[in-house]
Amino acid sequence: AAPVVPGRGNTAANLFQWTWNAVAAECTRTLGPNGYAYVQVSPPQEHVPGGAWWTSYQPVSYRLESKLGTRAEFAAMVDTCGDAGVKIIADTVINHMAGADSSGTGSGGSSYGVDSFPGLYGRNDFNDCRTDITNYGDRWQVQNCRLVSLQDLRTGSDYVRTKIADYMNDLIGLGVAGFRIDAAKHIPASDLEAIKARLSDPSVFWVHEVIGSAGEPIQPSEYLGSGDSHEFQYARNLAGYFDGNIAGIRGISNGLLGSDRAGVFVDNHDTERDTHGTMSYKWGAKYVLGNVFLLGYDYGWPTVYSGYKFTDRDAGAPMSGGRVQDASCANGAVWTCTHDWTEIAGMVGFRNTVGSAPVTRWWDNGANAIAFGRGDRGYVVVNNQASGLNQTFQTSLPAGTYCDVVASRTCAETITVDDSGRFSAQIPQYGALAIHVGARAGDVPTDPT
Ligand code: AAO
Structure with missing residues (x-):
């Protein structure tokens, strides 16, 4: 898991395709105040031109x-987010360069081609295999051939390792605290370990993108030598x-990576x-x-995904003049802003308060309602039922009046836990409730200003 920041936990938000200026503003406006410790940003390096997100x-x-912005803007974002208590995780694309199907001038003015x-x-x-991967059952092919025609770097070579390490060291120098390693499955684990050993801080946090899939030879567990892996x-x-x-959801992690090594999310891009x-x-x-459960339960290191609405799979976020327009949660027609939904913000605070306390007092109705x-x-x-739930719950909480942090940010709805740790509540259909010792009536302002 990403290192815990005292008082803030280690929950991350992934602001997919947000510009550096917009991320900086969001760190101050919502990410810091909501209690996120990290924000994952999209790949910052020069890329091929075009309007699709995947450039x-x-x-x-x-x-x-x-x-998504200039070097100066990236540096300013790291500083602004740092001031708000939020560290940066950079998505790094080090398996490959541009596709062999295009050539031209990149977003920073560099020319490129095959x-x-x-x-x-x-x-x-580049590796000698110059054809595309067709069989994920073939380890050699997956790690030496081209992923969707992307020119596959020879990460076994000293020179390539140095260049990749230089890039990551540049980001570390700017204050980046962690890395998502894109397409890690396509790089031998030993190459990644060798690259990591060259970093100015070889203990910096890495999480590998390895899409675990039954029957494939390369699995997420293979990469634990250089960091954690995402648990798809x-x-x-x-x-x-x-x-x-969801009655059986306690079994969600059976057979998966250990909790301390698994990066988890409801979805990603x-x-x-x-x-x-x-x-x-x-x-x-x-x-x-799903997000409430992700943040409430005690398995894995969670990242809340926040992107933009789409119908066309390839469509990028709105652009103008070669740049993505700054995201804004005021523009709900475009940006989902999941990271600032009341329920999710409340659960980030919940997670920061409960820390590593174990799951206790499990309850379920044998069907589609659970509590813990x-x-x-x-x-x-x-x-998770299409009907409301009326129930009395036995907790281990001290008696008191608590704010339902899923229902509001202002303690508009309270729950009273009695001397024996019980409370009764009515939870709406497809609804949730969460209370914690960090938000009791009187603790939080009831006026949003
Ligand atoms: C674009 C165009 C291409 C063009 C290329 C070059 O779409 O037509 O050839 O440019 O010009 C992203 C986009 C691509 C885009 C690319 C470059 O998704 O569309 O190509 O940028 O611009 C594999 C990799 C995994 C990768 C994933 C997309 O293992 O690493 O494919 N994800 C990362 C990024 C992703 C990015 C890249 C890598 C490249 O997150 O956004 O691509 O930098 C199975 C395998 C997986 C495999 C998938 C998809 O997964 O196990 O390893 O992922 O297939 O091929 C179930 C199964 C599971 C299966 C999964 C998906 O879950 O259990 O086994 O379904 O089908």
């Missing part, structure tokens, strides 16, 4: 000049429970678009409940 995943050079990244990489810096099966399991019934059997914002109320405590620190109820 971010075709590097042209390691200059920090992109549709085997040609002047001053950086030439033909010898968690997201698939989560969707399966919420689509069916790939899974919300491609067929992965996961939830997305298009699921509505169940998606909110986190030691004597908090209690959550999730009702």
